[in-house]
Amino acid sequence: MAAIFKCKSVIGVSGWNARFFSTSKQRLSQSYKIVVVGGGAGGCSVAAKFSSLLPKNHVAIIEPNDTHYYQPMWTMVGGGMKKLEQSGRPMSEVLPKNARWIKERASEFFPKENRLVTASGEEIHYDYLVIAMGLQLDYDKIKGLPEAFNTPGVCSNYSTLYVGKTLESLKNFKEGNAIFTFPNTPIKCAGAPQKAMYISEEYLRKHNKRDKANVMFNTSLGAIFGVKKYAEALEKVVKERNIAVNFRHELVEVKPDTKEAVFRLLDDPAGTTKTFKYEMLHVTPPMSSPALLRANKQLTNEAGYLEIDKSTLQHVRFSNIFGIGDCTSLPTSKTAAAVAGQNKIVFDNLRLLMDGKKLSKKYDGYTSCPLVTGYSKCILAEFDYDGKPLETLPINQAKERMTSFFMKKELMPQLYWKLMLNGWWNGPSTIRKILHLGTGH
Ligand SMILES: Cc1cc2nc3c(=O)[nH]c(=O)nc-3n(C[C@H](O)[C@H](O)[C@H](O)COP(=O)(O)OP(=O)(O)OC[C@H]3O[C@@H](n4cnc5c(N)ncnc54)[C@H](O)[C@@H]3O)c2cc1C
Structure with a gap:
């Protein structure tokens, strides 16, 4: 009964484009062009990109939490430099308005059937799936x-x-x-x-x-x-x-x-x-990767991470599934900065796939770790899959600097909330190229 009521109310929303139908057991079933599981750094930024490309509600995001946290700020919170409240914003404000938010936990994947089931038992069908479930704290x-x-x-x-x-x-x-x-x-x-x-x-x-x-x-x-x-x-x-x-x-x-x-x-x-x-x-x-993901051996590698190609970010067995962020098998340091380097690759390659073209965009493993060394200094580590430094600024970023600290404390949160979550920040590679023009780096 609840499912039927929900179905009516959702269909009443103007501009609704997803397809709804009931299964034989009267279970509500929904279908989307793209489903993103997880509304954290990776899920939100990828969903933002696609929902500005596709018509309203062709993208669905499955995310159970009310609050989206900018987790890198917790280092500052622990040291008393920021308040915990400053690190969180209502999920409803950060998820893209053009996408449908399914405020639920995904509970089982059926990748061969292009569907998943949520904790309440709803069936969600998709053409393409992006998995961005982060890590579980044990x-x-x-x-x-x-x-x-x-x-x-x-x-x-x-x-x-x-x-x-x-x-x-x-x-x-x-x-x-x-x-x-x-x-x-x-x-x-x-x-x-x-x-x-x-x-x-x-x-x-x-x-x-x-x-x-x-x-x-x-x-x-x-x-x-x-x-x-x-x-x-x-x-x-x-x-x-x-x-x-x-x-x-x-x-x-x-x-x-x-x-x-x-x-x-x-x-x-x-x-x-x-x-x-x-x-x-x-x-x-x-x-560890979330228990739900680990439970599905078709999706994961031996260590339990979503098994994707380290260059294209496409799943190694299911071509319509991509992964981003901490829950994946990517052999790079798991950071929000890495997610920024990955979201455009997922976006571009998934679009190529939709157009029937060969995937050509390649992720180089870019990641960054602002190693705050106190209340005013920071070493700004940036590197790729091979552990080769990929520094944005034409200075030695391994030196403790106040400018790096200022970037970590004040600029990066703005970059995250205003640009990255809206799908407009793809990491600093373009800035790096401009700042290193003529240096051969
Ligand atoms: C203390 C601390 C300091 C950090 N410092 C930095 C830093 O300085 N620089 C940096 O770049 N990164 C830093 N990070 C790391 C960064 O926050 C993560 O790498 C980044 O958030 C990963 O993004 P993600 O989308 O993979 O996962 P998350 O942002 O964690 O999002 C995962 C989302 O998936 C959802 N989810 C989980 N299970 C399900 C399910 N079954 N169904 C639906 N949704 C589900 C969760 O609710 C969550 O919203 C720090 C993290 C911490 C904790």
């Missing part, structure tokens, strides 16, 4: 979490629920270890765990608590950063600021009663653990 894979977030000193910039506790933990810091973790999985913005640490270290210095703090980075990785040029710059930063770096340490348990964090030593075949006392513990959780 705090519960660490013993003692998420409960330990209810106790003092345990915080995480990766979630709206716990980001407020970062500044609170710094304010309440008295004496002991301030530990910043990096999990043993791919994560979004691999620089963010360090950014939280550099900002916190400066906070403790500014508030005359630094001599009572032992700041340490306990990371599952074996290097401070994946790109040599920026790794060298960061190694200098940690040395100068007396930050201890413990490689190949994976957080496996938090014991809030005794304020202890247990780490598995990844290079020890016996799986030995080492326990550290903490006064402050900033946790970056393990992450």
Whole structure:
């Protein structure tokens, strides 16, 4: 009955172009030219591009959340430089007006039949599908979490629920270890765990608590950063600021009663653990592609990510499916900046496909990580699939700079809200070409 009512009310909207019909079980079924799953950075920007090309409501976006967050701002929120409210806007305001918003969770994909089902059981048929579901945060894979977030000193910039506790933990810091973790999985913005640490270290210095703090980075990785040029710059930063770096340490348990964090030593075949006392513990959780996606082996690779071609962004088995952003198998650092570099490739190649032409646009793996090193400085890492720096400005961006910090704090949010989400920002490649004219870069 609910389905029938909904059907009538939607058909009443003027200019409605999607096709509606009922299945034999009286289940509402809808059909669109393009369906985008996920209304985050990738989904919203791609949907904006297509909905300005196609007639009204030929594009549908499936997204359950009321609020769209600009997640890169949470680094600043954790350090007290921005408020959490500044990082979010109503989803209804950011999703393209020309597209139909299906405020639901996708719950099952049937790629061979060009359809999916939502959590309420609605069938959504499509000609083309773009999957942009982001990453899932797996705090519960660490013993003692998420409960330990209810106790003092345990915080995480990766979630709206716990980001407020970062500044609170710094304010309440008295004496002991301030530990910043990096999990043993791919994560979004691999620089963010360090950014939280550099900002916190400066906070403790500014508030005359630094001599009572032992700041340490306990990371599952074996290097401070994946790109040599920026790794060298960061190694200098940690040395100068007396930050201890413990490689190949994976957080496996938090014991809030005794304020202890247990780490598995990844290079020890016996799986030995080492326990550290903490006064402050900033946790970056393990992450994975969403469970729903992982459950569909036709769509994913062995690691559970949407398996797309790294150049064209087209699915390797289903030619009418494309992917963008964190949930994909693309072997680049998962960032909103990477999404900006990908959205025009998806748009152009999907249009070529619709016109029956050969896909010719190629993504080079462009990604960027503004490595904020405190309250006024930033190293602006930009690189491609090969880890080759692809810097926009004709200066050495590995140097800590106030201008890079200003760009990260003030310009990038504007770029995101005003240009990228409206489908008008495709990354800085054109600007880079202009600024590097004649330099051969
Ligand atoms: C602390 C932090 C700092 C960061 N710093 C930076 C930075 O400095 N620079 C940078 O470029 N990037 C940064 N990032 C990373 C950046 O935010 C992400 O890489 C980017 O948002 C990825 O876009 P996406 O569209 O793939 O995923 P998201 O933006 O996460 O969007 C995924 C969307 O899919 C929806 N979804 C999930 N499951 C379903 C379902 N079943 N049905 C329908 N919808 C679903 C979700 O609700 C969500 O809206 C940071 C992230 C964090 C957390």
